[in-house]
Amino acid sequence: MRKAFKYRLYPTRQQDRAMSAMLETHRRLYNDALAARKQAWEQEQRSVSYGEPSGQLKSARKTNRFLAATNFSSCQATLRRLDRAFQAFFRRVKAGETPGHPRFKSRNRFATVEFPSVGDGCRFDGRCVSFQHIGRVKIKLHRPIEGQIKTISYQREADGWYVVCSCDLGDVNPTPADGPAVGIDLGLKAFLVTSEGERVAPPHSYRQAQAALRRAQRKVARRQKGSTRRAQAVHALHKPHQRIGNRRRDFHHKTARALVTRYGTIIHEDLNIRGIARSWLAKSTLDVAWGSFLHILSYKAEEAGVTVMAVPPHQTTQACSRCGALPKVLKTLADRVHSCSYCGYVADRDLNAAQNMLRLGSSLQDKTCADGQCVS
Ligand SMILES: [Zn+2]
Structure with missing residues (x-):
């Protein structure tokens, strides 16, 4: 590693x-x-x-x-x-x-x-x-x-x-962690929601620092190209950028560490991050930077013997996590609550998605175990 x-x-x-x-x-x-x-x-x-x-x-x-x-x-x-x-x-x-x-x-x-x-x-x-x-x-x-x-x-x-x-670091072969499995839904309203109902608020570091950044950028734009004063302004622009990056990285490390110490298996959605980042969600998506978070999570998990799984994102937001049924009318982005017309299960939309991931991930894990036994 x-x-x-x-x-x-x-x-x-x-x-x-x-x-x-x-x-x-x-x-x-x-x-x-x-x-x-x-x-x-x-x-x-x-x-x-x-x-x-x-x-x-x-x-x-x-x-x-x-x-x-x-x-x-x-x-x-x-x-x-x-x-x-x-x-x-x-x-x-x-x-x-x-x-x-x-x-x-x-x-x-x-x-x-x-x-x-x-x-x-x-x-x-x-x-x-x-x-x-x-x-x-x-x-x-x-x-x-x-x-x-x-x-x-x-x-x-x-x-x-x-x-x-x-x-x-050579081969890292820690004993597999025996904590419970958890599903996590990465979102914009909350940075993540676990299948146990815990919410982690998104980092607003970028937007907070954005005012400072805008002022610094304006300074650059107003100064003459090639001048010493412009070079100074460009240099001053590096500071807020660095601060934003540092804060975001710190948040990712702490959030990932908290998950890895508590759980034995972590299941998340296989995100097409680049696809989302190009759409209108761009600013918020880049703000939370899921990709770098998942990278940090995966290596922290590897060191601790925790399994990280990505499950295909099909229908994790739509299906009911209790009975598995798909709703008659599909949810839009504005629908924040999941309400099943078949079994009557009502839950927060992101919580339902996280529970679906846990279910899907666990069934995939059981299947690979079963397949392994067939071979031997
Ligand atoms: Zn249901």
Whole structure:
């Protein structure tokens, strides 16, 4: 299992300059390689893959003193990053989606330098991280690092530098948790409702901070392009963005932790998040960011031996969770209460959906158990 650990870095002024310069070199490497691919395609209809720019890198480092002052493997990592952007682009074209072409990165959109293998240009000695051409940088180790460090990257955020260590924790085989099963309905009125009737209110962090964000954005818009004052305003815009992200992540971690400690099986709807995010629900959907929550939930569950299941969302909102019957008249989004005309069960709409998920998930689980027995 892979897990990332993030720590604050405290570089000296000299190291700070060196880190900025190295980041800038990587940004130019990325943009130059992108320009070369674009040109090859437009002028010769020739597609360039990762191998070509990677092969040229060695000779470029002999003549370009900025490239020479970087770690070779980290340059390759940046080129691979561009290659991944193109692979994703081609995949979207194939799938018939509206593809956004990989774009040139401005200074505000390029924040990370990756060192793909520990010991090659970077090292962690328990107190400091050392980067080739930068030196030993002090780190705030606010929690112990676990497992074996595989890759290290440093990144710039609104309030300074951070280091992210991706660690291999080996095979995690905890004893299966024996808590009860629960169904959770992710929604907009409540962030989630459990099949036991518990409601967790949605985080309004984004909307709260939106006023501050709007003011900061207006400031950027009013200032002249390319001016120093505009650059300052763009910089000030990073702060509210960072705060919103931090608050949301914190909420997701705490909500997921609370579920994992109490239950042995968690069943949720298999959401087509991207489909919903494009519709009119967009702002609220992005606000609650179900996708990142489910990701956090799944790895917390894996560590604790808790099973997480996604069930197909067909009819979980419509069917009655007590008798299984479908209503004669389907509910619309405005109908907040489930009321069954067959068995008379009345419940909150989201609670009924969560109970349906629990029922569906449990039956699927029983079925796989039964199938397993048939084989043996
Ligand atoms: Zn019923």
